[in-house]
Amino acid sequence: MRGLKVSSADWHAELKSAVRDPAQLLTALDLPDSLLPAARAAAKAFPLFAPGGYIGRMTPGRLDDPLLRQVLPLGEELDEVPGFAADAVGDAAATKSAGLIQKYQSRALLITTGACAVHCRYCFRRHFPYSTAPKSVDDWEPALDLIRADDSLDEVLLSGGDPLTLVDTTLAELAERLAAIPHLKRLRIHTRLPIIIPARVTSELLAWLCGTRLTPLVVIHANHAQEIDDNVANSLARLVDAGVPLLNQSVLLRGVNDSTTALVDLSRRLTDLRVMPYYLHQLDRVAGAAHFEVPISRGLQLIAEMRTQLPGYAVPRYVQEIAGEAHKRVLA
Ligand code: SF4
Numbered sequence: 107m108r109g110l111k112v113s114s115a116d117w118h119a120e121l122k123s124a125v126r127d128p129a130q131l132l133t134a135l136d137l138p139d140s141l142l143p144a145a146r147a148a149a150k151a152f153p154l155f156a157p158g159g160y161i162g163r164m165t166p167g168r169l170d171d172p173l174l175r176q177v178l179p180l181g182e183e184l185d186e187v188p189g190f191a192a193d194a195v196g197d198a199a200a201t202k203s204a205g206l207i208q209k210y211q212s213r214a215l216l217i218t219t220g221a222c223a224v225h226c227r228y229c230f231r232r233h234f235p236y237s238t239a240p241k242s243v244d245d246w247e248p249a250l251d252l253i254r255a256d257d258s259l260d261e262v263l264l265s266g267g268d269p270l271t272l273v274d275t276t277l278a279e280l281a282e283r284l285a286a287i288p289h290l291k292r293l294r295i296h297t298r299l300p301i302i303i304p305a306r307v308t309s310e311l312l313a314w315l316c317g318t319r320l321t322p323l324v325v326i327h328a329n330h331a332q333e334i335d336d337n338v339a340n341s342l343a344r345l346v347d348a349g350v351p352l353l354n355q356s357v358l359l360r361g362v363n364d365s366t367t368a369l370v371d372l373s374r375r376l377t378d379l380r381v382m383p384y385y386l387h388q389l390d391r392v393a394g395a396a397h398f399e400v401p402i403s404r405g406l407q408l409i410a411e412m413r414t415q416l417p418g419y420a421v422p423r424y425v426q427e428i429a430g431e432a433h434k435r436v437l438a
Pocket of ligand 1: 232268
């Protein structure tokens, strides 16, 4: 890896030093400069953002590296493809107040921040109007008031962006305010940080996550076994050892994990680490991500092949989110 700091015990430092310039990414991975104009053009619409430790898990010289494919801006992102839209999953229609989304009965989702530890090129929220989301704990109060007033809710999800890009003092304060709402039972965190910057799993994080009366759950997001090196494995073990149930969601992505081998290897790696494969998502049809789409017929075939190789608990549910539906559609 040329000119890159590839690991750090300090997650803030790793976030701060993340690669934002496509030229730096191409140089670090010995990839040709000819890719640069398209990468720069696509990064104007959705910037490149990839920490050195994640880039360090990529294979230099391989444009088909499954991790690189998830972060390298490509010219195809600028193609307008019918059926692919800015708000692919109906977030706007389900927004109850700034930063509060409710699509399903009994749980609601807080957009805690617009920041992420990595910019996934296929992200369903790549066009989300994060500038309208709350910026501080006090800004969350209108959303918290709605949660307080609705005793049909028993679970709150912290999402984003990635909630774990916020500092632990802020998250601890938010967790306390949620725990003070009597009808809430569970606090669920959706995060890719333990995969991207495993040093994010700090003692302070475990303290607030496990330190309220709410039952914690963490849903991580890994798409390929190559993302899970020893540092990631150790951080996942810290969460499980602290008593936090860990689930994984993946997105089915062309050129990343659309093979039986890739999906089986990922499920085996996860289950060995005590992480339950939860969802395999059909790609949300967000503008700029059409080149990642895998036909549902192929996804069904892949799940059928996984069933022949894995125990039932290691096969994720293959789901699709359709805006306005009462739950995710289970495809297999
Ligand atoms: S970490 Fe999640 S929210 Fe952030 S860019 Fe990736 S998919 Fe989107």
